[in-house]
Amino acid sequence: MPRMTHAPSAAPDAAATTMSETKKPKGVKCVVWDLDHTVWNGILLEDERVELRPGVLELIRALDERGILQSVASRNDRERAMARLEALGIADYFLHPQIDWSAKGQNVERIAQKLNIGLDTFLFIDDQPFEREEVAFACPAVRTLDAADLSGLLERPELNPEFITDDSRQRRRMYQADIERQQAEEGFAGPSEEFLRTLQMRFTLGPCGEDDLQRAEELTVRTNQLNTTGYTYGYDELNAFRASDRHVLLVAGLEDRYGTYGKIGLALMEKSAPEFWTVKLLLMSCRVMSRGVGTIMMSHLMRLAKDAGVRLRAEFLPNGRNRMMEVTYRFGGFREVERHGDLVIFEHDLKAIAPFPEYVHVDVTT
Numbered sequence: 001m002p003r004m005t006h007a008p009s010a011a012p013d014a015a016a017t018t019m020s021e022t023k024k025p026k027g028v029k030c031v032v033w034d035l036d037h038t039v040w041n042g043i044l045l046e047d048e049r050v051e052l053r054p055g056v057l058e059l060i061r062a063l064d065e066r067g068i069l070q071s072v073a074s075r076n077d078r079e080r081a082m083a084r085l086e087a088l089g090i091a092d093y094f095l096h097p098q099i100d101w102s103a104k105g106q107n108v109e110r111i112a113q114k115l116n117i118g119l120d121t122f123l124f125i126d127d128q129p130f131e132r133e134e135v136a137f138a139c140p141a142v143r144t145l146d147a148a149d150l151s152g153l154l155e156r157p158e159l160n161p162e163f164i165t166d167d168s169r170q171r172r173r174m175y176q177a178d179i180e181r182q183q184a185e186e187g188f189a190g191p192s193e194e195f196l197r198t199l200q201m202r203f204t205l206g207p208c209g210e211d212d213l214q215r216a217e218e219l220t221v222r223t224n225q226l227n228t229t230g231y232t233y234g235y236d237e238l239n240a241f242r243a244s245d246r247h248v249l250l251v252a253g254l255e256d257r258y259g260t261y262g263k264i265g266l267a268l269m270e271k272s273a274p275e276f277w278t279v280k281l282l283l284m285s286c287r288v289m290s291r292g293v294g295t296i297m298m299s300h301l302m303r304l305a306k307d308a309g310v311r312l313r314a315e316f317l318p319n320g321r322n323r324m325m326e327v328t329y330r331f332g333g334f335r336e337v338e339r340h341g342d343l344v345i346f347e348h349d350l351k352a353i354a355p356f357p358e359y360v361h362v363d364v365t366t
Contacts, residue, residue: 044077070093095176116287132146205250226324227282228279250265298354
């Protein structure tokens, strides 16, 4: 059975609604590889016909299948290295490869910025102790691994997500589509809203189905920045919410002319009292941060509460990275009505609800 990570509670008690402590380390979202004597045997500048180390291709494919992103940080000639990666048939697996003569710690930071994920979800693999130590010094949150220790890589708990979903399997391709979008945006001369209109976005929002539960759990675990509370729910808990008359559990998806973003949002609303309902969790993937769709779920929840004749409350719990979500609530017309330690309770009178963006086709199902 899937693990239980959160005990459902109607009371806004921060201690009762945060994830229980577990011994499993934080999951790795991106593995960054060195090249010489790590991905391949030998030194490229000495032998342009270097070959992959035994077993490396299988590792790269397995990590990709699990939805773990991969990149490269290597001191090398970029043109030669990329040509060899292409010839070996693995260049497509690496996002934003950093191949130059810069410090590798600096390049790992650059990869994290481009992917917009935290350094504490990175693993760096290199055969040289000096390089691993330099990365560890420059980026203390990054885990490092000696390339000599690859034999047990796939057994490491931080590289074994509890579920492998359809979104997991497509994650690299979705990031590659993001790169295409970014390039198109950089080349677009008009206002940002006009560019968003060219994307022909379609936002879907509806009740979480049984086949969405694994991805829903994954979203609560993986999403940190655009997450109002950081509450982590297990599969069984989410399934109970899905069947509960006292809760509304919604999942959102997004696609555009470049392809699908997958399931990118989750909302949990509790019918807490006769006079108000409470948003317990509202989150959205960081990959859609710049797409102007962040308020769609919030507006929909507000409309549901208004139609039911109740006020809407929302919980916010800071996690060090989700300040933007507090700003979203405050600018969205929510006012603080209670505080329990770090837990803030907001409330909205629902007199003014923001319309959906005109440049997005929103498909809401009930």
